[in-house]
Amino acid sequence: MSSNNVSDITRFVAPHLAKATYKGVETVEAIAKEVGLPVEKLVKLNANENVYGAPQQVLDAITKVQHHVYPDPSQVKLRKAVAGLMGVTPENVCCGAGSDDLLDIIIRMVNPKAIVTSTPTFGMYSFLGSVANVDVINVPRNDDFTVDVDAVRQAIRDNGAKIAFLASPNNPTGTLLPNADVETLAQEDCLIIVDEAYADFCDETAMSLFGKHDNLIICRTMSKWAGLAGLRLGFAVAHKDLVSVMMAIKQPYNVNTAAEAAGLAAIEHREAIMVTVRAMRQERDRLFNELKQFSWLRPIPSSANFTLIEVTGDRSAHDVYMALRKRGIIIRFFGSQGGNLNNFIRISAGKPEHTDAVLAALKAIEQDA
Ligand SMILES: Cc1ncc(COP(=O)(O)O)c(C=O)c1O
Known part of the structure; x- marks a missing residue:
């Protein structure tokens, strides 16, 4: 048996891999625990999934x-x-x-x-x-x-x-x-x-x-x-x-x-699945239009099932992300991952009730300030 101690074992790791990491999405269980809500109460709009699931x-x-x-x-x-x-x-x-x-x-x-x-x-x-x-x-x-x-x-x-x-x-x-x-x-x-x-x-x-x-x-x-x-x-x-x-x-x-x-x-x-895709497109467009009522948010027109939104003025994108998260609305904040996105949040398209929940939460955040 080798006498090398445990910390030496990383000498086998190729140097270019020493810091390799990908920050993927968290599990809903972990988020639910963190925000103190049951999993079913979370509005999960952070990974651009089809919220209707498969037929x-x-x-x-x-x-x-x-x-x-x-x-x-x-x-x-x-x-x-x-x-x-x-x-x-x-x-x-x-x-x-x-x-x-x-x-x-x-x-x-x-x-x-x-x-x-x-x-x-x-x-x-x-x-x-x-x-x-x-x-x-x-x-x-x-x-x-x-x-x-x-x-x-x-x-x-x-x-x-x-x-x-x-x-x-x-x-x-x-x-x-x-x-x-x-x-x-x-x-x-x-x-x-x-x-x-x-x-x-x-x-x-x-x-x-x-x-x-x-x-x-x-x-x-x-x-x-x-x-x-x-x-x-x-x-x-x-x-x-x-x-x-x-x-x-x-x-x-x-x-x-x-x-x-x-x-x-x-x-x-x-064809049956594309019905849900069209519904999500509609919600993406509705969210985009509704977001215009918030002077501190600048949605970027999107051709996908999510919308990137610039947070302007005094609020920070990270604060908005956290405030939504506390309310059980899970979106994405990238910071500097993948480019400079410190002032941006991304919200996936959901069902109509998800859009309603996002808009209500944003209004509450606006009033809190
Ligand atoms: C642009 C883009 N390509 C590929 C993927 C990965 O897709 P898959 O789940 O098929 O690996 C994603 C997932 O978010 C994506 O945004």
Whole structure:
């Protein structure tokens, strides 16, 4: 047995991983305990989930799963169904344990020196990049949160980046990346990953460009529109030669049988689910309009199922976040994670009663001051 003491054991950890961490959402149980409310009383608007959950047909499909049998590593049924949904062939589709898994697979496939992101944006890109010991080049967005396309192109060239991660709509700003910009970026010798996790909440997609640019990869998830965040299912649509590598290097059983069954059922019953998506879009728009009555809040127009809101004047965004939290309304405050968002909060779209609760709480906070 080694005589090394316990503290020495970290010498085995790769230096670039010593501080690796991703701050994900807290459990509802932990929040409920902290704020002293039962879980059922919480209004959870912090993770852009589908607040309606998955429909009964999807839940039924999960119960029929043969959970003692390994899932299909080739994802034959799922890739066929996704291909049908996206209008491509199964050879263009690779599925993963959430789209996070696909982002990781793409980084491992390319093993790049550098990746480029456009901040503020989804923190997973820089987290996965730093875990892979890759230089993460964060290019600030324009003041209106659109992508600074010229600066991204320059950053790709200056750093020899082989992957650019661009979410459209972007999280947390809700901003779209117009297809004209995707086309411009696709001129670079770099994979352009258009992360369309929230595309189902708007009418825009880069899919019409697919096939036109071999270096374009589109990622989607079942976490948001389909209400399957907890089951972890996402997919990438890419050139078939890239997909064959992604399929070869992914964890063989990355999509579990419950996620597979739920994904197939969600695609089959997409129309029923889209009713809930439309309801959430409506609430997003209602919240946006209602927020205008608060002179100290500046909502940013969003194409996703959440709204980023600047807190102006004397109040701090963190105080507003905490004041809502005390009232059981759980939203997101990022601080400096993913870009400078110290003056912002993000509220996911919910059911009408959730919007009502948010507005009532904000009025109470306004009066408290
Ligand atoms: C832009 C974006 N991409 C990807 C994801 C991850 O989705 P998944 O749950 O499929 O891993 C999220 C989740 O918040 C997101 O905001």
